[in-house]
Amino acid sequence: MPKARGGKAAKARRPWIKWLVLGPIAIVLLLQLYFFLMICWWSVFNPSSTSMMRHQMSALQETNPKAQMRHQWVPYQRISNHLKRAVIASEDANFNEHDGVDWVALQKAYEKNTRRHKVVGGGSTITQQLAKNLFLSGSRSYVRKAQEMVIAFMLETVMSKERILEIYLNVVEFGRGVFGAEAAARHYFKTSAAGLGTAQAAKLAVMLPNPRYYDRHRDTRYLARRTSLILIRMNSADLP
Numbered sequence: 001m002p003k004a005r006g007g008k009a010a011k012a013r014r015p016w017i018k019w020l021v022l023g024p025i026a027i028v029l030l031l032q033l034y035f036f037l038m039i040c041w042w043s044v045f046n047p048s049s050t051s052m053m054r055h056q057m058s059a060l061q062e063t064n065p066k067a068q069m070r071h072q073w074v075p076y077q078r079i080s081n082h083l084k085r086a087v088i089a090s091e092d093a094n095f096n097e098h099d100g101v102d103w104v105a106l107q108k109a110y111e112k113n114t115r116r117h118k119v120v121g122g123g124s125t126i127t128q129q130l131a132k133n134l135f136l137s138g139s140r141s142y143v144r145k146a147q148e149m150v151i152a153f154m155l156e157t158v159m160s161k162e163r164i165l166e167i168y169l170n171v172v173e174f175g176r177g178v179f180g181a182e183a184a185a186r187h188y189f190k191t192s193a194a195g196l197g198t199a200q201a202a203k204l205a206v207m208l209p210n211p212r213y214y215d216r217h218r219d220t221r222y223l224a225r226r227t228s229l230i231l232i233r234m235n236s237a238d239l240p
Helices: 002-042 051-063 081-091 103-116 126-135 142-158 161-171 181-189 198-207 211-216 221-236
Strands: 173-175
Touching (some): 051 126, 051 173, 081 126, 081 161, 081 221, 126 142, 126 161, 161 181, 173 181, 173 198, 173 211, 181 198, 198 221
16 A cells, blocks of 8 residues: 555656656747747838847946937838948858858857857858847857747748848947947938948948947958958849
8 A cells, every 4th residue: 555655646746747847848939939920020010129229228228327229210122232232241141042040151150169169159140140139138158049040040931031131230230329220320421321332331231240349449450451351242242
């Protein structure tokens, strides 16, 4: 009899053990469903803000409580083709060909991180950067990178390349509190996103990997050299 009672007690504990395993899996799957539903919504409607916008503005307002976000949505047709080509040339030359992840660039980034013994580069495509901006934080880890890739595949499944680029150019950070092509064009060049020239567009594209730094240091030698290189590469960048 004691043995039988012990068996019953063990069976009573098993559901808790099961939920310890299945609970986290269910949470992860529900989170992916949330991401997918939001992507479906944004395939039609424009996002008013992103996770990255909220995070950066929160950090900025800790030091400057009066800081205001500069952001104005403009449709794809009202963004200079020069900026579209410059961003593709600078950030993701294979944008029109890949399925959300550039595996060659990812391998190179992995090898670089392995040599440095830390995550110093991600090899992210425009689609992956948009995934990060919409939903994730700016932290660097392989777990976050994996989630970024899953969201990138969702984006590529639901949205056209043109829509991905349109949203990216409207939400990406260009400086301290400056988000999107329209705000960036007005902040740096006193013009509209549609009125950006080739050199202006190339410079904005080069600023993207470290926009807050270049907002304060707009005339570095690296910025000038890289801008000249992107001006050359823009000619071969195809638009979606």
